[in-house]
Amino acid sequence: MAKAEVSLEHLFRVFTKPEHSDSTLAKIERHLSDNISDFLSQHVVTKKTSLEEIEKDFSSASVPDSPEFVSEHAESLLNKLVAHSVNTYSPTFIGHMTSALPYFHLTLAKLLVGLNQNLVKIETSKAFTPLERQTLGMMHNLIYQQDDKFYEDYLHSADHALGSFCSGGTVANITALWIARNQLLGADGKFPGVAKAGLAAAYRHYGYENIGVMSSNRGHYSLSKTVDVLGIGRDNMLTVQSPTQKLDPQQALKLGKAYQESGNKLLAIIGIAGTTETGHVDPLDELADVAKELNCWFHVDAAWGGATLFSERYRSKLAGIERADSVSIDAHKQMYVPMGAGMALFKDPKHSNAVRHHAQYVLREGSKDLGATTLEGSRNGMAMMVYSSLHILGRRGYELLINKSIELAFEFAEMINVHPEFELTTQPTLSLLTYRLRPFSLSQLAGMPASDITNINNRLNSLTVSVQKQQREAGKSFVSRTRIEIEKYNGEAITVFRVVLANPLTTKEHLSDILQEQLTIANNNRIWNELSVNPTSKIA
């Protein structure tokens, strides 16, 4: 490959001159602008390439010594990277929470980098700071619906924060529970608070053996990461087995009481508004009662489901969320914003002061710098993407999208239900559902002896894994898989297909094709064929 000149003159050109309009980079740009879907179908060439093969293109750990020409590098990006990336825009990519995005984000992304603001402080962000505060205010309002006076008082107050913008739901959950922890173990008489004295001293002072966090076992894995990071410990993540996919308030209360009676303190109950695996919503209102009775923080992880609040028709599925002390929402999920836009919202704008910090050169006392209460430091202006989406789509636009997704999930559920060779394993609540291939010969599986159920489920699990992999590798469509406990199979965990119906471009025809493709793959599978003919043949 020809190497570019090593000179400051060449570098200045790289900083100040756009690429020629015939260059590869300029062509990439035009193609993206004109027709992103065409760009992706032309360049994301899914071959059955194994990861190991792809790794060969990324195997050197040496920093390239000499500069490369931009256009040559752009060619290499197309061939090595774009060709082997994932077409998340595709209407048949329904396995994860990434979807097609509105077109305007392409230009906004460019504007964002062109402006390259740093939102940690006003001196490097100026109007972006009030914009981010307003965006958080709108999301706060969506959840908590306080009166005008409230938002007048707090939206731009230097001593308060309605929320915290962050890179994603994990940091949002950490932020919320960090605040909850520091609030619970705050300063008290001569004790300076956990933020200063540390966790061990705080437990000694308050006389707690441990503090704990409770959620259903469908809680996102970021919750156990959170209790690890915060020093609480994963053993104090009280996960309640929930074969209904929802945290049972009675069980929560009982477990919480028992935990507290043994010298511990329950820090928080987590209600989930849209589990990652099946989209279920915990009974938030009843869990708020439990949290009140146990006198603990109530956090709602609405990373996925939060956007349902835009829909007047389905908003009530999240009833009780307004009683949460804190809520996490990811705009890069059902708000169709590019990756990297998480938010934690706080019911009480004073609570964020539990983690407020200062520095000499920024975040001075009394400043409105956003960095004073965020977990992250330097941050980009992703809030602009959320702000623009809220304006361009509007609440009513989001409502249409949310309604469409949920209703498509119900239609897909019905397609699966009436199909003799598939089994719906969880009903949709929001736009997620799970199902599996199950031969018609096994439609009465739940009524069989327990040991037969286990045996057959094991074989069906292998089948599901195999079909899911083959379908992914074929590259036309993608569903994911997970393991969930199913009540009617005695609470046994089984492997299932998992789909997320959030791409507005996905139609019923796409879904029907996906089922057909799975069935075709299964028809070439030994387990499937054996089970179809004689379901109990291999049972010892």
Add this chain to the structure above:
Amino acid sequence: MAKAEVSLEHLFRVFTKPEHSDSTLAKIERHLSDNISDFLSQHVVTKKTSLEEIEKDFSSASVPDSPEFVSEHAESLLNKLVAHSVNTYSPTFIGHMTSALPYFHLTLAKLLVGLNQNLVKIETSKAFTPLERQTLGMMHNLIYQQDDKFYEDYLHSADHALGSFCSGGTVANITALWIARNQLLGADGKFPGVAKAGLAAAYRHYGYENIGVMSSNRGHYSLSKTVDVLGIGRDNMLTVQSPTQKLDPQQALKLGKAYQESGNKLLAIIGIAGTTETGHVDPLDELADVAKELNCWFHVDAAWGGATLFSERYRSKLAGIERADSVSIDAHKQMYVPMGAGMALFKDPKHSNAVRHHAQYVLREGSKDLGATTLEGSRNGMAMMVYSSLHILGRRGYELLINKSIELAFEFAEMINVHPEFELTTQPTLSLLTYRLRPFSLSQLAGMPASDITNINNRLNSLTVSVQKQQREAGKSFVSRTRIEIEKYNGEAITVFRVVLANPLTTKEHLSDILQEQLTIANNNRIWNELSVNPTSKIA
């Protein structure tokens, strides 16, 4: 404002059709592509608008009900947001660590959003996963320079990580110390380790009163945030007063021993490679010795200075960094990558297992999903920006840029030194320096009685604050300010101008103009005029 239609048809267009080439958005895009500097000078119209005035444009906390047309929204973005943002590209914006960026990032930003990958797992990122691993490997190599075999073994190993990509230096520091903490307080006999049992149980098991982290008082504020988040507590952040701006190894050793002799355990010593306020580099090699003697983790915060390693001429300023257990580097600082690209690198690729976590639907045991050892969950593909920069600029390109910045800082220092009305308060080590206005009449200030020094410094501090604000508000140029202890003033903290010379477009002429502007502002300042005429006039 005309409202767009509320229909799924309209929304589909927003998702699938680019804006017309006459639209405001398309114009913004072309202007950015053709001449970003012109776009910014035309649209970032710095008026003396107070933050309160800007806030009026962002004062509603209601989610807009109806959709807006994209073009109308784009107009409003230009007027409300872009007009009042900060021109970080400008060669006279030298107050913070944000600078002009190479042109190709504009297109890459668009490609990144067009692809919208999620790097938490291979299923939503594919080739981006090996790309990120390779990028981390290159940065690891830049620091640790291990042999080929090492990188062959670990670069793409599912059970190892050479580093962790994250949104910025703060998360990098938290990640590094999280690993250090879990490593120190790991599983041991029947004790399951701090990750599971929590911090209080770990202290009890290991018999520590507290664990602590040490750095000079020039450590970034993210360090105290880190010890807060991790449950260690800010009181256990042992900050050593360092009027030389560098952590003294003898003092570090003494303090560390005393701390450990009182029943505590020192978790880590932090060496700083480029302090945020003055760009000083701690004596890393000697601090590595101290860490060894105290048997603790050695972390180097090279968020700013890490890129110096690209320069053969100046690499030795960071000698000893290769002995660090972990290193933080921000690519969005001196690697000229857009905001949002932090990295933590780990000397020992096994160490990241101290924070490894799994989930059913992703991050399965044995997978190469990057999310298994990162603090964040869903993440975008910023690694591509770093990867492309490493190729397009190359080590030698970076070397030229780094050398130019450092040498410009030395030239600026000399300009200040020979100027009778300015005082250089810290010599540059890398590309940062601090100085202040100080009338020629006070050139012997250090020799005056201590009480006079204090009195005069207080008045000079007010002057510095006032000049810095006026210069920022005038909008032509921007230097920041901070407070630092100065040895010759008996270790007293004074307020100083702080400049960061990283923008390759900044010239000596720009710097000379900035000094001239400050002098002009000072000439209209009462304190300046009084001190110039009779330095001790107001001393009681």
